[in-house]
Amino acid sequence: MDKIRIMPKGHWDWSIPVSFSQGWKVGNLIFVGGQVPRDEEGNTVGVGDIEAQTHNVFENIRIVLNEAGADMKDIVKLNTFYRFDGKGEEALEFWEKMTKVRMEYLPEQDGPAGTAVRVSGFARDDVLLEVEAIAVVPDEN
Template sequence: MNVSLRNPENAPGPASPFYSQVARVDLGGGALLFVSGQLALDESGEVIAPGDMATQSRAVMRSLDALLRAEGASPADVVSIRTFLTDMSRLGEYGAARAEFFTGTPPTSATVEVSRLVPPGAVVEVEVVAAVPAAAGADPSGGAAA
């Protein structure tokens, strides 16, 4: 599998240092992980720190990290991020948490402002795509290895 994150010289550069323009994933025996949008929720499904962008952003990053690691991946394997914020003027708070999570070459990215998220009090939702090599002994058909 070959994954490259880059900003081609013959295309406009990224609008911020938090992402690359292009992700190329060659799946020669590897896998793509599509991780659903994560919200800052506690164990009972309640919003953590309603309205607090910084606290929620860090909680979302911790959830993404746990899900990626459970599948044998890490933040370094993420090739694309989609972020939904309820207030774009608070992008810096989200960006600071994101910078703690993604410390290498930044992945491709899209961030949009939405009128609201479900449940009430949630101010950020993030979903990612990661490219990872196949696990040793894994069955390429998706079944368990014998």
């Protein structure tokens, strides 16, 4: 089975040279590496704004999927990691803002299996979320 590395031209890159990949296509599976709210120059987008960061992250996921011949409708598993220090209703409101934006990108009635994990932080303090995805595309036969 062929493995194809997915590295869209002009996509954000890490701050130092690393061997990580934005994604891999293996057979009819596409694995999208953790996408963060970054622009092409590697700057964080929407600092302090979960809605802006979520939009950017899902656009980054779309770019990686499109490079591999897939789209958002092909996602079967979504893992979301988000950072928020508040409690109670404030935490619920934060999660709901993030989730409403995610649903704009995943409007299908039967959406992907999903996981959302609240974390204490990321490699960069101005990042509020990171999302990875697995997609399935029809066999190319």
